[in-house]
Amino acid sequence: MVTKVYIPRDSSALSVGADKVASAIAAEAKRRGQDVKIIRNGSRGLYWLETMVEVATENGRVAYAPVKPADAASLFDADFLNGKSHALCLGLTEELDWLKKQQRLTFARVGITDPVSLEDYIAHDGYRGLKNALNLSGAEIVKAVTDSGLRGRGGAAFPTGIKWNTVLGCEAEQKYIVCNADEGDSGTYSDRMIMEGDPFVLIEGMTIAGVAVGATQGYIYLRSEYPHALATLNEAILNAEKAGYLGANILGSGKTFNLEVRRAAGAYVCGEETSLLESLEGKRGLVRFKPPLPAIEGLFGKPTVVNNVISLATVPIILDKGAQYYADYGMGRSRGTLPIQLAGNIKHGGLVELAFGATLRELLYDFGGGSFTGKPIRAVQVGGPLGAFLPESQFDTPLDYEEFTKIWAVLGHGGIVAFDDTVDMAEMARYAFEFCAIESCGKCTPCRIGSTRGVEVIDKITASKGKPDHAKSIQLVRDLSDTMLNGSLCALGGMTPYPVLSALNHFPEDFGLPCG
């Protein structure tokens, strides 16, 4: 009898040796004459336990983690192929507390299926959303997405349905669906996990978007730092094309949708939607003035839906289970779930998908297990390099777009980076300006010049602690931040003051000011 063994192909699993583990297990199986089929799945998202090896048994999948190549022989000795006990055995994967406490909707299949097997995708409820969508009018699909309350998961949180409705209402020979897969925010990796672990859900979501608004061409703009996601996406697209889920006459519906992956080239600003469109057109990624909105004049001047990976990958479940099913999760105006990414100095880093409303403290301690180094968590940055730093006193804030706005912070793409008490917040503020200077597209002055001046002013603050011109430099950084906040063309310059001012306001002692 063939035993199925699951070993992730996810980049993070690879980063700690998953390929070597797979080779070692394959070699050991061969040596012992055991009939084993190794399936390279996505990651379950318990990254501190990678490489996690799972064995399919009649009771369900049994997990062994973290496995090193040298453990292969002892796993076979312990009869792990029958789910038997071993020092690394964690029991049934589905029963792991960390997973049981989650509400996985967008990530329902990630880590479970073979990412490039269309058969597996369909066996796990894949393409049910598209089949429903093909029986609906464009307006009805858009209404379902609007009613679900889904908001842009890239960070801006703009209602997805409203964006689609604008494109639906435009008369044009050609419209486009563009997926923003330029996941450049530090502390985020949920887009990557979807693309490497369940690419069909993104393909299905984009196809539904195309059918809804009448777009026949889609592009996935993928950051060049994700070579494994590129390979997985391309393989999945090919498989979908072969089976008639992409291309002309999708599933006999008469509708056409073609999909292509385009590689970005390492410019953070191209995660901004208008800069991304410029880049897709083959130009420098300079931010465009808005209006016109991309929904009206987007790629090549045509009406274009630009959505983040997670937004698009969430559409299939909405069309499968209904808008209300999705909207029943969450709080306030933040409906549904958010895939949260625990990162930085955290003991149990990984992917936690939960309905909106959980607090940072629950994430950092109940899921995250505190800091990796065992020291107190002093600050967290939520929402990437343009997100605010939050001190311990704000850890009870629920994860909700509006609640975060109230404390002058952003949820962004759902990345949480933890720092222990060795962090120097003045250094982090300096880095925020430095990063903005490196990545600025240069089109607007507040961002282009302000970022460089910002680095200089922080250096002055650090050097002038206790001296007469210290207060002047502090005022200067506040004035500069005000200019950048209000005068920048896009969020890069416009939000760099979030990390800078939050660091200054919550951690003044690091800037040579009296505590609190």
Add this chain to the structure above:
Amino acid sequence: MQDIEITQDERLAIDALIVKHQRIPGALLPLLHAIQDSVGFVPESIYPKIAKALALSVAEVHGVVTFYHHFRTHKAGEHVVQICRAESCQAMGSNALEDHAKKCLGVDYHQTTADGKLTLEPVYCLGNCALSPSVTIDDEIYGRVSSADLDALIAEARR
């Protein structure tokens, strides 16, 4: 414009790539990627040829190549080592790791070691933030990298 010698084979390869890409919408980035994947960099001497094929000015081609961090106009070392400088990796000690790398390779960022083996580059997030700090060597990614791990990886790449 500094002209870097490319071989006849490389020139032919680039010509073929230009023909292959010139009709696709927004061709410039895919073409530049294809060229860099093929010959390891984007030689400045071919800008006029690209410009002509895509109906652009040479300045536009130059502008695009230099806008994006990924594209290089000079050959890199045999292997490219990238160290993540972003916040998550900083929270896990990447500053010390980059200092260590610069010291033991004897180069700064964007420079190649004297033996031509290794080029050191910064990178801003590899999406491996639950296992920071992260490093790549060519297309291979490594997580939870200590200074000793990095020494071993570099030694292996040098072999």
